[in-house]
Amino acid sequence: MALKYIEEYRDGSLARDLVKKIHSVSKKDLRLMEVCGTHTMSIFRHGIRSVLPRGVTLLSGPGCPVCVTAQKDIDAFVEFARVKNVIVTTFGDLIRVPGSSSSLGKEKADGADVRIVYSVFDAVNIARENKDKEVVFCGVGFETTIPTIAASILMGIEGKVDNFSIYSANKLTPPALAALMETDGVEIDGFMLPGHVSVITGTDAYRDTFEKYNIPAVIAGFEPIDILQAILLLIQQNEAGRPALENAYPRAVSDAGNIKAKQIMHQIFEVCNASWRGIGEISSSGMALKKEYQKFDAAIKFGMDMPDTPEPKGCACGEILMGLKTPEECLLYKKKCTPMTPVGPCMVSSEGSCAAFYRYS
Amino acid sequence: MTEEKILLDHGSGGKASHALFSDMILPLFENSELSKQDDGAILTVDGTRLAFSTDSYVVDPIFFPGGNIGDLAINGTINDISMCGAIPQFISVGLIIEEGLPIKDFQRILEAMATAAKKAGVKIVTGDTKVVPKGKADKIFINTSGIGIIPPDVNVSGSNAKPGDKIIVSGTIADHGITVLSSREGLKFDSDIKTDSAPLNKMVQSIIQSDCDIHVLRDPTRGGLGTTLNEIAAQSNVGITIEESFLPIRGPVQGICELLGFDPLYIANEGKVIAFVPQKDAQKVLEIIQQDEFGKDAVIIGEVIEKDPGKVFLQTVIGGVRIIDMLTGEQLPRIC
Numbered sequence: 001m002a003l004k005y006i007e008e009y010r011d012g013s014l015a016r017d018l019v020k021k022i023h024s025v026s027k028k029d030l031r032l033m034e035v036c037g038t039h040t041m042s043i044f045r046h047g048i049r050s051v052l053p054r055g056v057t058l059l060s061g062p063g064c065p066v067c068v069t070a071q072k073d074i075d076a077f078v079e080f081a082r083v084k085n086v087i088v089t090t091f092g093d094l095i096r097v098p099g100s101s102s103s104l105g106k107e108k109a110d111g112a113d114v115r116i117v118y119s120v121f122d123a124v125n126i127a128r129e130n131k132d133k134e135v136v137f138c139g140v141g142f143e144t145t146i147p148t149i150a151a152s153i154l155m156g157i158e159g160k161v162d163n164f165s166i167y168s169a170n171k172l173t174p175p176a177l178a179a180l181m182e183t184d185g186v187e188i189d190g191f192m193l194p195g196h197v198s199v200i201t202g203t204d205a206y207r208d209t210f211e212k213y214n215i216p217a218v219i220a221g222f223e224p225i226d227i228l229q230a231i232l233l234l235i236q237q238n239e240a241g242r243p244a245l246e247n248a249y250p251r252a253v254s255d256a257g258n259i260k261a262k263q264i265m266h267q268i269f270e271v272c273n274a275s276w277r278g279i280g281e282i283s284s285s286g287m288a289l290k291k292e293y294q295k296f297d298a299a300i301k302f303g304m305d306m307p308d309t310p311e312p313k314g315c316a317c318g319e320i321l322m323g324l325k326t327p328e329e330c331l332l333y334k335k336k337c338t339p340m341t342p343v344g345p346c347m348v349s350s351e352g353s354c355a356a357f358y359r360y361s
Numbered sequence: 362m363t364e365e366k367i368l369l370d371h372g373s374g375g376k377a378s379h380a381l382f383s384d385m386i387l388p389l390f391e392n393s394e395l396s397k398q399d400d401g402a403i404l405t406v407d408g409t410r411l412a413f414s415t416d417s418y419v420v421d422p423i424f425f426p427g428g429n430i431g432d433l434a435i436n437g438t439i440n441d442i443s444m445c446g447a448i449p450q451f452i453s454v455g456l457i458i459e460e461g462l463p464i465k466d467f468q469r470i471l472e473a474m475a476t477a478a479k480k481a482g483v484k485i486v487t488g489d490t491k492v493v494p495k496g497k498a499d500k501i502f503i504n505t506s507g508i509g510i511i512p513p514d515v516n517v518s519g520s521n522a523k524p525g526d527k528i529i530v531s532g533t534i535a536d537h538g539i540t541v542l543s544s545r546e547g548l549k550f551d552s553d554i555k556t557d558s559a560p561l562n563k564m565v566q567s568i569i570q571s572d573c574d575i576h577v578l579r580d581p582t583r584g585g586l587g588t589t590l591n592e593i594a595a596q597s598n599v600g601i602t603i604e605e606s607f608l609p610i611r612g613p614v615q616g617i618c619e620l621l622g623f624d625p626l627y628i629a630n631e632g633k634v635i636a637f638v639p640q641k642d643a644q645k646v647l648e649i650i651q652q653d654e655f656g657k658d659a660v661i662i663g664e665v666i667e668k669d670p671g672k673v674f675l676q677t678v679i680g681g682v683r684i685i686d687m688l689t690g691e692q693l694p695r696i697c
Contacts, residue, residue, distance in 0.1 A: 006619065012606065015679035045624070047681020096370075109366050118621070224679045339689035340376055341363055350622060360683045 009223030037064030037351025202257025278318015374583030375688030427555025447509030559632030603663030
């Protein structure tokens, strides 16, 4: 497996040159927000905060799909695990996220059949191999994940897999950026836009938001050189007073994005309103199965409609996701809420900002 | 302990495992030997110091590239005894077998155990076999315990690290964990990685028989290098700093870690030693390790510092710095 692409983008001397440049152009105090959990992790993992000028603050926005999943959706996942003859399939990050009364991990310890999969297609295969059971997949993801979930539905239709269904808590990124800009008190001087999501959406997906709010925005890759380059561009735009929508990840992201993936996504799903944890409902920010595919909708199949439940008292996940608070400003952080005993999903997910703060700082 | 039930996290080797030990096990069993929390207990009998250690093996799958549960169980206990500075002598084997395990699989496992013991020069002297009904265990679980003799003048412990010590790791990290993970159902990687499971007793003997000072020896198994360094920092009440660019990691292992969102610092090793050695002897110990068949890729990765006791820092490739905490929970794959 060749990994040259990693070494090139982790080059120490190149990184130090970029850091020098950042220090030489940076004059103003700036608050820059990344909206991708993988960026958050990479920033911490490579110690990027420790090399930036004092005045440049990086905020972790609503970019980790687990972290923005509403409490009632987590409760629904737990409830599926309690139904007889149901196998719940999920990506690993969800296992320990606490719902109102339990988590998938606790249900598993109690004997529920909860299985971690690395791809939604594994869930379809599990359904094929367990015809006497119902297999539910917990659909939690952004534009990167939704096309594969859509493809799994097509796979289910083709293979006549009737015992497979998904619960869609999927979300779209651009509406969340717009919602952030509309929120009182939110102060952001630039967005580091998510590389993976942008591979699918393309640069064009952000154009409306950019034109409306005229805020610096740069699409970034995930290696330290990519991230430093994006930070430099965001600072330069701010210092020059010339906001722009720039693509600093052209080796993966095009203007139009992945057209085929988008076609499959829109063939199976339609845009709907969605609840974001701590933020509330954002219009046109979710993806629901279209009517003709509703036999694959686990919520309909099982009549699952969990009530809205308040988030745990004191949990500041929502404010943290909007950059209004840092994890350290949450009263529960490192006290009641640790990765061992997480209260909110930002502490559970490996890509959550609280977990990253806890682990790396 | 706040949980009402045992969760998988409690077996991860990270924070939850430590809480289980400190909050539940240690208070009930407390004695001066157990409290030291080294890889094995140091016991003195008629003036002879013995190292005594036990470990259980529940790896899934039981066969993986480069080894199986059998040689893993023998090497693991040999290494735990070796990390006490002891020369392993005798091993016991407890087998818990699930009804239905093919005899040919059982034969392969036993043969691997016999070969591993012979290679390391230890005797399997006692054991026990139990069979449980199908579904009540998963194929086979193995417990091994062992005894070794600590030569006079040898004094290694996780609590002996001193500021200025250099930290040597005997080769590439994360090989075992990634091999097992990528052998699991549902993950198909086309790579040539294999477990690093190996007996380290001869390497350790060469080090302790040299005239060099050795402060700490530890094998970074479950929980990985990151967790083990945290344990030593806490036990010795010192700070530790390591250089990311010095960490030896095989390309394919790094690649799989990148794909699945794993940090190689927290992935299990089964044939590596970390040695803390005063600066004056560091180069010599490094060369001794490099001459061993399992130590060719050994390097110095960092040093012990006086400030920030209990903390472990990583100097990143780009010139930044970050904290390496103990593993919390099982490492989980990323979601997007």
